[in-house]
Amino acid sequence: MIRDVLLVARKDLRLEWRSRVGVGQVLPFALLCVLLFAFALDVDRGVLQEATSGLFWVVVLFATVLVVQRAFAIEADDGVLDALRLSGLAPSAVYLGKVVAITVELLALEVVLWLAVAVLYDTTLRGWGLLAATVVLATLGAAAAGATYGVVGLRLRGAETLLPLLLLPLLAPVLIGATSASDVALGRSAGPGWPWAAMLGIFSGVYLLLGSVLFRPLMEDP
Amino acid sequence: MTIDPTPVAPVAPPVDVSPSGRRPAPTSTSSRATRILGALSLAGIVALAVFGLAITPPDAQLGETIRILYMHVPTVSAAYVAFIVTAVGSVLYLWKRSEFWDLLAASSAEVGVLFFALTIFNGMLWGKITWGVFWRWEPRLTTTTVLFLTYLGYLAVRRIPTSVRTRATVSAVIGILAVVNIPITHKAVDWWRGLHQEKTIFGTVDPEMQGTQLFTAYLGLTVFLLLFAWLVIHRFRLAWLTERAEERSLDDAIAARRAEGVEEVAP
């Protein structure tokens, strides 16, 4: 099982490394968003500093939509979804492999994005423990929910444009939790931060479990 | 539409009898039971209006705005019932693979979305009166709006043309994911607004209520649950008949396809 998960994840990451869609398209888009927020919100009144965590996580959610779309677009290559169905790989292994790959790609993107935000929004990064836990758990949750919906776009032609509508409301708790926890970590708001991280952990756990089970009918139903 | 002077029963309308002698399809989604259910719901709405607007006294704290609650609480409750029905239908579809559960889930979700829209609407009216603005980030209303959008996605997926089976499977999965998200969203939004205590529109019947107020609150719940059942049954039957019509055209398509094969052999 773990062998198959890694097989799929490695394949996805190798494809990403070859095509550089994440580095060449998603990352520049995310940086562009960081820039656009500065134009939309007055740069001189400290709004950006105030809203750093929120803006950061909104950008991450947008990037998640794109990364998920890409992760499943590669399975639309010349009939490979059928080949996966014929291969005998457990659907849950395919699902978890996808989650791993999407998580790794998003984490890489988030590291760069935090640096960009720190420089451009004049934010000092701190509260490392909480920040790291938040980043990992929120990303895992977004990937877990995203991978389940990504395959929907594969099964239904015309559903690709639906992905944001399906995925983003589901990720509203992730946005709330991740923003609140990051605010605490960065010292922008008082109050406990770890309960938020715990909520993100529960979200990830629930959706990983649901995704592993529900991916089977989504992928395999004739 | 022309009026047919001949009695309808027992002769089926000629349009429904195909040359191959199939049984006539039902021409309506109503039955005795639904007519009774419909009459009860409509009478109940009238009674609710009378009780809610005239008979009950204004509330000690909420004043006249409590009257909105007699509708707000039932609509949101019925919507949640609807989404639970959708989730149960979705699970049972994935288990039993029967069209019945799929169509029930779909019908229920449609009515649920309608009720959510009503909830948001009357919640905003309440906000305008209470706060002076249509919208504040009141947790219940915020949650409702997020979930409303979630279920709009569910309905959008169902409109994508595909095979009946794929549509059923995909929407069943979404129906399950969406319902699991209800408590999570609730919790997250509650915590998020935790520091901002503000006057909230009640999510449930207030235990402090007494007398006609309490009666009206429960009357509202009953009436809207009846209305929900009535709408879902009709919507379900309509969906069922649509599938039967599809099946007929499929039968014709299969016959045409076979004929194609025979022609191929003939020469």
Next chain:
Amino acid sequence: MASSPVVDLRGVVAVVGRFPALAGVDLRVGSGEVVLVRGPNGAGKTTLLRLCAGLLPVTDGHAEVLGVDLAVAGRDVRRRVGLLGHATFLYADLTVLENAVFWARATGVTPDDAVAALDRLEVPARVRDLPVRSLSTGQRRRVSLAVTVARRPELWLLDEPHAGLDATGRDLVDGLVAEASAAGATVLFASHELERAEAVARRIVTIAGGVVTDDEVVRRSSDAGVGGEVSGDP
């Protein structure tokens, strides 16, 4: 025909989207048979092969493949068949070798089997480290065939296996079919290369309008002429 058929379709209707691509197919194929499925474009050949692979829902009728009822456990059939379709089933951005190894691992055979299959299909060593994207249609076809060969299917479902191949490639396909059949596997293939296909097949099923319109056993004389390497009747 063997007592328990490998493919057993009775009145099978298969709806693709909302179109009845198969409109009541009756077909029984015994173990080790090599069957050519022919018919005009749009007759339902591709649908028939995909249905036998367990990739399509059975709308009506009864379909058993390799002793498994497709309506009940299509999944169990999928891993035992080898489907060669119009699509290559390859990741365009992975190299030939990476594709072969990935699919070998995914189907539970060793990377060595994958390499052996590439050798068998005479995929030149110089293209094995190139991304599939940069290969010609014929070369891609050979790679997908190699992936199919490597998994040693019990039932071969080949949709236009000769299409896009050069003369050597076509001979390779014919050789593979003969080999598979000799080893006890069953082969169902659709082809427009009738002369060549009829030389390989022992039985020709014609479909049109989603139904079987003709079913004939190939005369022995044609066997003797071209299909010399095909070993004995199953």
